[in-house]
Amino acid sequence: MTDKICVGAIAGAFGVHGEVRLKSFCTEPSDIAEYGPLTTEDGGRSFTIRLTRPVTGGIGARIGGVATREEAEALKGTTLWAPRSVLPSLPDDEFYHADLIGLTVVDPGGATLGRVRAIYDHGAGDILEVVGGAQLLLLPFTRAVVPTIDLGAGRIIADPPGEGVADDD
Template sequence: MAELICVGAIAGAFGVQGEVRLKSFTADPEAIANYGPLSTEDGATRFEVELTRAIKNGFAARLSGVATKEQADALKGTRLYAPREVLPSLPDDEFYHADLIGLTVFDTGGAELGRVKAVLNHGAGDILELTVPGNSATVLLPFTLAIVPTVDLSSERIVADPPDGLF
């Protein structure tokens, strides 16, 4: 099975004609319709996507096989995935979030800081959520060039220069 990347999520029904509220996680939000058909994470269900109009926080969309409000409501919270090979290749300084999750983070001296648990973005830029060995709490590391100068996907490692006191 091809590697899948999460490109969007269904936020519920929109209206009574079977349309859904669709949140796009792609750099160009409207491009989500170009990567189809999109599937559920397990690949069991596939949807052709037709964006019908922009709405607050996303799009109203028609999905193949979804004809009623009840069917659309039942899909609320479903994440939609596209095969990696249909997504555009990225410049050297950009990464898919899925590629960062699980990477080990080291400081500039080579000491392990933690492992990337999630990539968060609350509007002001990306933040790496790290699990720290021997600590149940996570640490939030800003994902900026100044703080994270090196991401080496082939070695599955990140080099970071965290601000004093963060760890």
């Protein structure tokens, strides 16, 4: 488990007075302002966030110390991280994505399928990207396909659906 969780990213400048467009990764997007100050992944920079308004593709925000469009645009792509200690505790059947990255994935018989490399959410539900050797699996992150997650053991048990899921490229 990591001591920081990525809660959002700066998607670019918004307007001409230093406002930014934030992409929040929080269940409730406005919660991103409650976990601050937020930092870069390496902790090298710290940001205070004040939300201003909803904008297309995210949330408008002011970042402390950013006063011009050029300063805001220079932050585009910066990920925003919060200490795990300020985030809410999750129920037993919910997980922070950061806790799943790197876990070993095995099938119900114990054969290793690979490791979780990424988690994607394209709107219809989360997808686990599992890599192992030359094999790439994209698994729906549902209870039917992923019945067991054991963070203590660093392992996920997955029962991949039939044909069409694996891609050997």
